[in-house]
Amino acid sequence: MQHFRLSFLITVLCLSTAFWWGGMIGVFIAIILGVLEVSLSFDNAVVNASVLKRMNARWQHYFLTWGILIAVFGMRLVFPVLIVSIATNIDFVGVAQMALENPATYSQHLNNVHVQISAFGGMFLLMVFFSFMLNDAKELHWLGRIEERVSALGKLKAIEVILALGLLLIMQKWLPPEIRLDALVAGISGLILFVIVDSSAALFEDEEQGELASGMVKKAGLMSFVYLEVLDASFSFDGVIGAFAITQDVIIIMLGLAIGAMFVRSLTVYLVNKGTLDDYVFLEHGAHYAIGVLASIMLVSMRYHISEVVTGLVGAILIALSVFSSIRYNKAEKQDLKRRR
Template sequence: MLKHFGFSIAFSVVCLGLAAYWGFAHHPEAGVQAMITALTLTAILAVMEVSLSFDNAVVNASVLRGWNHFWKMIFLTVGILIAVFGMRLIFPIVIVAMTADMGMLEVVNMALNDPKNYSERLIAHHAEIAAFGGSFLLLVFLNFFLDEGKDTHWFRWLERRLAHLANVPAMSVFLALITLLVMAAYVEEAKRLVVVMAGIWGIVIYIGVQVLGHLLGGEPEVDEQGNAIAHDSNGAATGVIKAGLGGFIYLEVLDASFSFDGVIGAFAITSDVVIIMLGLAIGAMFVRSMTIYLVDKGTLDAYIYLEHGAHYAIGALAFIMIASGTGLHVPEVVTGLIGVAFIVWAVIASIQYNKRLEQS
């Protein structure tokens, strides 16, 4: 266990130390009380991030299990830097800078010295963020089930019908666009075009990542050691780098889509951007360690419906994000519990399946 989560624990200690220092020395009401508050909020945000992204870890594992040690370490190191500083710090700043016609340094100054104004400006564009992230996650959900080659079904009555729809060309994109148009109908008219464009970009990015993955070697095959090996058109091995690079980009975009909800939700807990970054960073690190743990332990193979549960949770999150973009508020606790519930349900169903298999 320590092998998989040791780095996350050390990372958490560092982040909590930074949070304590920030509260003690830089908070407007600097002191011991502010330090305790900062530590508490950081811990709450970390737990929230893990609960919101547990299904993300399962889906990550389904992609990552075909990678070698090198790409797993890239996922944990370079990937976490992108996840923490790119998506949970820089990306929100870029959104505010672009929409408020401000310079990056001005926005950073605002985030540090006027966090309330910063959070209000960011939340004002929640509909566009929700449309982008929701559309991307919806395609992740749909393309898992709209697969005619999929022969393992959890809810047979539903999944067989969805698999049959895979015969219709671009069915997942069609459903995603219909969902986006329905969402746009409930968005205020002034924002409608921007929201639709954001959703379309979510769809384009998803398809673009798939195209890139195909160009870089397609779906990786797995050897006896569990390493991904891409092949060229002649069947010659091209190594794991191409397959790993395509998968790495896919996982980073997937993580970005998950992070949108967490970043926006974090401002309901605190407007301190430093505490938000540290808390979400701890959560993101544990989610990545959890991914490696699931891969190394062969959990997806042991629990046959776990991947199904994760994708149902992603589908639920996608619809919640899209609904939230219309103004419907769904508490982050509810979102997190839905994801955890699907995962637990899938594990229980998998255990029952394994028992039936042993008895037959």
């Protein structure tokens, strides 16, 4: 329970604020939003853990302190206001006042930029999925021969970018003409951001240590922190928009999503400290497949509405299957070891 102590403290503070702001109804809605956020972001926690376990204690601490402030106030409160401000040419303060005083109008403006948000977040998450699937150095394959052959394609240079851009261009024919340009620009922006964050470690290479120095900076430094925050932002986009289907009170939305974001952070650290990814060897696979599904849903949602329930349910099923496969794999390995003895 020590890993979740701070999360429970934040929950009490947020629910107390929700009660002060909106009474028992506010508390009830905040709890619903918190549970929804956790259910939709469990795969995010697993992927975060796979990165966080390679970071040093200093950056892990930053992830839990500054990272949670950025996640709650930055990505779930300030960033949506900034997006609406840019889209409507209304100054930031004006949009913030709109969110507090006229949440229905603010919600409508936020829905109006749904295409750009979905294209940006969908392409970023798609690159996360492709980078894992097309990693030819990956030795363990959840889907056996099929996944092994797909991973072998990673030997082709920039294959992830080629596939992602190709998919985005194909989608142009499927989207209504009036949103094609917005989707294209936002999608390419998400792809570019991923490439920048993922490859920025090359800037830190030196002649003596080369890739080793680069890898250490990427895994234990600033760029890993940035990568995790952008990944969290990509997960939070749909959650923020979907929250308006439950309530239009931005304060309650922020409090509810803050509870969920804090538990996702604590869950990430728990997975790292308990070595869960080592014990359940296919858990990371399941999380990345869930991310692939989420990316696909975000891209499809540019034209068709898809309930968050579907996203959460598919993600939960994939995570559960990966845990089950991991248990079977561990048992098979133990039996094999006994036979050798």
